[in-house]
Amino acid sequence: MAISSQAPDIQGERQSVQDVRAQDVMACQAVANIVKSSLGPVGLDKMLADDIGDVTITNDGVTILKMLEVKHPAAKVN
Numbered sequence: 001m002a003i004s005s006q007a008p009d010i011q012g013e014r015q016s017v018q019d020v021r022a023q024d025v026m027a028c029q030a031v032a033n034i035v036k037s038s039l040g041p042v043g044l045d046k047m048l049a050d051d052i053g054d055v056t057i058t059n060d061g062v063t064i065l066k067m068l069e070v071k072h073p074a075a076k077v078n
Contacts (some may be wrong), residue, residue, distance in 0.1 A: 027075035031068065035061045 037044050038059040045059045048067045058064060070076045 024074035025050075027070075027072040031065070031075045031077065032069060034068065035064055038064060 009037050011028050034046075038046055038061055043059045046064055048056045048058070048064065050056075050067065056063065056067065
């Protein structure tokens with residue numbers, strides 16, 4: 001059995017650490033901006049619609065985060 005010393009051929013772009021960190025921060029800020037207006041004693045209600053058209057009106061941050069379909073790994077809370 002021969003062991004290859006070559007790196008696997010992976011096609012893709014390399015990004016610097018600063019670029020990745022900036023993307024992580026922007027993704028987390030986007031989620032925070034969605035939830036922050038529903039917090040506190042004068043929090044506003046959010047109207048959320050899912051894939052099949054069911055509408056939910058809530059000001060509960062946990063419900064809002066559960067209904068969000070976040071793809072970014074750093075911004076995914078649940």
